[in-house]
Amino acid sequence: MRTRVKICGITNIEDAKAAISLGVDALGFIFAESPRKIEPDKARKIILNLPPIIGIVGVFVDEKEEIVKEIASHCGLNTLQFHGSETPEYCNLFPHKIIKAFRIKDEMSLKEIPHYQRWADAFLLDTYKKGIRGGTGRTFDWKLAIKSKKFGPIILSGGLRPDNVKDAILEVRPYGVDVGSGVESLPGKKDYRLLEEFITQVKEADYAAG
Template identity: 50%
Template sequence: MTRVKICGITSAEDAAAAVEAGADALGFVFAPGTPRLVHPEVAERIAAGLPPFITTVGVFVDQPLDEVLRIAARCNLQAVQLHGDEPEDFSLRIPIKVIKAVRVRDAGSLRLLPTYPAHAFLLDAFVEGQPGGTGTAIPWDLALQAGSHVRIILSGGLRPDTVGLAVRRVRPYGVDVSSGVETRPGRKDHQKVREFIAAVRQADLS
């Protein structure tokens, strides 16, 4: 079964809607200067109200290790997603699961996958000056190539009307969506969230 992560959660209402729709994981963005930034106090409160078996993921971009660890502990995160240029030893010092985001421009972007210490790799499109959440799709053939030897989470440009085909073509470990189910950055369209997850589940059956 393809895991579904709804990223950029900023409110308890959006979190509850995603869980009700069948999301496996929720993403909280802690990187300063991003449109979906959530304060740790807010994320802590949202996470505390979630039911069991929902994975909480914190998204960070080139932030100090002590900050990452402090927020992860405060919010009781189950995984950390590194979306910057964090070195390998950075990942090794994080005591919970690590997802490494890779901004894919071409096949050369996948070189670090075999050696970087991560439990999964999130593949997102390379857009100059933006670490993620751009709504730009990556070439699925590169994702398929990467998925032959590591767990990949497909991201970038996924929407309710495109994610089914993406899942059938790539068969990723998981899919990640933010802008594809929003009314505006940080605010989810609950109907789109339901449609997105339903499309993934339907694709899993085909």
């Protein structure tokens, strides 16, 4: 199975088009506090200039329902990623595809995932770091990701880079991988060379996995 690729933290049209030209499946726009945060109007301008059949993911952290719905409609988001302590009931309030993110520290971090099986379409696993939700640049124990696959499609995140994504895919065999800081020259600005190498390594992993 081909590994899907999501590039997160898009802040400009140049990075978006570069990622799409390399064959990524989805782009992530962060509407929560982050060095890669983007304002809805700017995101909308970028999204309106993108080709069809690209996943447009909005990333939120414990945001009010009405604000999420307003931004989703304004920007034309087709998928919502919740990276906070949103409940299963909260996730069920939206008609969009839902990615629920979990910060993984140890095996206890997996215990909440089953509660979201009815409401989330995929689970994004990121590295736990106190006080930080996403963008840690650190990996976690991938054996925990393997254990979580029984709950549904897994998107592996946390410290992925061109030099480790192939190993990650071959070990975990996730539905998808998510990268932000691992392909940046500075926060919010993607490095085309790193992007290209990341995609190449994903394809090599898929080929090696058969």
